[in-house]
Amino acid sequence: MKTLQDTAGPWPIPVAPGPVHARVEVPGSKSETNRALLLAALADGPSTITGALDARDTALMRRALVSLGVQIDDDAGLLRVTPPQRFSPAPEPIDCGLAGTVMRFVPPLAALAHGSTSFVGDAAASVRPLAPVLHALRLLGATVEGDAIPCTVTGPELLEGREVTIDSSGSSQFVSGLLLAGARFPNGLVLRHHSPTGASIPSRPHVEMTLQMLRDRGVQVTETEPDHWQVLPGPVLANDQRIEPDLTSAAVFLAAAALTAGSVTVPGWPSATTQGGDEVRDVLRRMGAHVELAGDELTVTGTGTLRAVDADLHGSSELTPVVAALCLFAEGTSTIRGVAHIRGHETDRLAALETELHRAGGNVRQTDDGLEIHGAGLAGEGLRPADLLSYADHRLVHTAVLVGLLVPGCTVDDVACTSKTINHFDTLWSTMVNSPEDHR
Numbered sequence: 001m002k003t004l005q006d007t008a009g010p011w012p013i014p015v016a017p018g019p020v021h022a023r024v025e026v027p028g029s030k031s032e033t034n035r036a037l038l039l040a041a042l043a044d045g046p047s048t049i050t051g052a053l054d055a056r057d058t059a060l061m062r063r064a065l066v067s068l069g070v071q072i073d074d075d076a077g078l079l080r081v082t083p084p085q086r087f088s089p090a091p092e093p094i095d096c097g098l099a100g101t102v103m104r105f106v107p108p109l110a111a112l113a114h115g116s117t118s119f120v121g122d123a124a125a126s127v128r129p130l131a132p133v134l135h136a137l138r139l140l141g142a143t144v145e146g147d148a149i150p151c152t153v154t155g156p157e158l159l160e161g162r163e164v165t166i167d168s169s170g171s172s173q174f175v176s177g178l179l180l181a182g183a184r185f186p187n188g189l190v191l192r193h194h195s196p197t198g199a200s201i202p203s204r205p206h207v208e209m210t211l212q213m214l215r216d217r218g219v220q221v222t223e224t225e226p227d228h229w230q231v232l233p234g235p236v237l238a239n240d241q242r243i244e245p246d247l248t249s250a251a252v253f254l255a256a257a258a259l260t261a262g263s264v265t266v267p268g269w270p271s272a273t274t275q276g277g278d279e280v281r282d283v284l285r286r287m288g289a290h291v292e293l294a295g296d297e298l299t300v301t302g303t304g305t306l307r308a309v310d311a312d313l314h315g316s317s318e319l320t321p322v323v324a325a326l327c328l329f330a331e332g333t334s335t336i337r338g339v340a341h342i343r344g345h346e347t348d349r350l351a352a353l354e355t356e357l358h359r360a361g362g363n364v365r366q367t368d369d370g371l372e373i374h375g376a377g378l379a380g381e382g383l384r385p386a387d388l389l390s391y392a393d394h395r396l397v398h399t400a401v402l403v404g405l406l407v408p409g410c411t412v413d414d415v416a417c418t419s420k421t422i423n424h425f426d427t428l429w430s431t432m433v434n435s436p437e438d439h440r
């Protein structure tokens, strides 16, 4: 089996030899891990984190925090995080890679260091929106050069501001990043979202995740009215956190069951969660799959029927690339709506999905806020083998492997970019596709 290490060129996507039957242990949530790391760095004493995701985005977060003076020890997967007395400016530019959570969550923390910290990233990072966070830091009293990656944040002796209004319709991470550090600003934080066009904050469950993790650490944060938060200044209490599996990462594996009339089980599924990826259960059910949560095991069983769906993914926009692949094989015309802002994700996902699904013969059109997909049915009528492109976007690889699962002869150019959220994705995927039935 070819793995990332020996794959230089396009990766031949494994074709389903029949129904996929597998049990897949999905790594920890990127969103929870990076919040837990950041909050541990801001805490009043050492914290531990178990089940943390170990992938590129979390490695970048760890390195960023260490360069600001945080100590992180890895004891066979148990992370011990010890905050410094006071953050020190990073001696070298902080590499954000293509991680939204690093580029939006770390600058507010860097503003607490007295001195200058620079931020750099992958080529595509510089077109991801960041200005609202940097604008807020200026209002709070930091000096900021730049409006995107690369940029430099210089913290004063004391941040004197308190009230900021930003437009967070481009990403929920703007609000999350400011709220996460808010209790450590000397005057706390009063934060409002206001969009001149009336556009709302996307990926709302991620804001709930931020609020819940703050409250779990004793931070007093209230949503005084819709889109208006107040964070009181005070300590962030150290704690010990266990990270849930990443439910958005799980989606691509579960989708394989729906596409092949197979059955995929993901253990560790939380009964209650703030992860937007949990929405995948509802989408799969509405498309015709059988979805069952027994204890903490989620099993999706394909029924051989895949119905078109009208899916508003405004709250769970990360799911769009996987849902788009499912819609490609559905019976009838599907609509994905509410996700205009994913043009600012790792790539312009609406344009990329339109182009790549076309490449495989799909009948797909991007709309103002989503996609319209005329499904080819599970028989894949009219679809053809294609050399699919990923645009350095891990979730475009997820789309590609689902297309190639049913359309023999497809490749994807950069399977290695999946390491953003899943290490060794190619091995995990090939193993799942080729699992013998008795390995359920």
Ligand SMILES: O=C(O)C1=C[C@@H](OP(=O)(O)O)[C@@H](O)[C@H](O)C1
Pocket: 030, 031, 032, 100, 101, 170, 171, 172, 173, 176, 202, 203, 206, 317, 318
């Ligand atoms: O806060 C977070 O951890 C995230 C928020 C969401 O961002 P957007 O609001 O930009 O969609 C999500 O898509 C991203 O993958 C992770």
Ligand SMILES: C=C(OP(=O)(O)O)C(=O)O
Pocket: 098, 099, 100, 101, 318, 345, 346, 395, 421
């Ligand atoms: C949008 C995503 O990532 P990021 O955290 O970099 O915004 C994603 O993982 O789908």
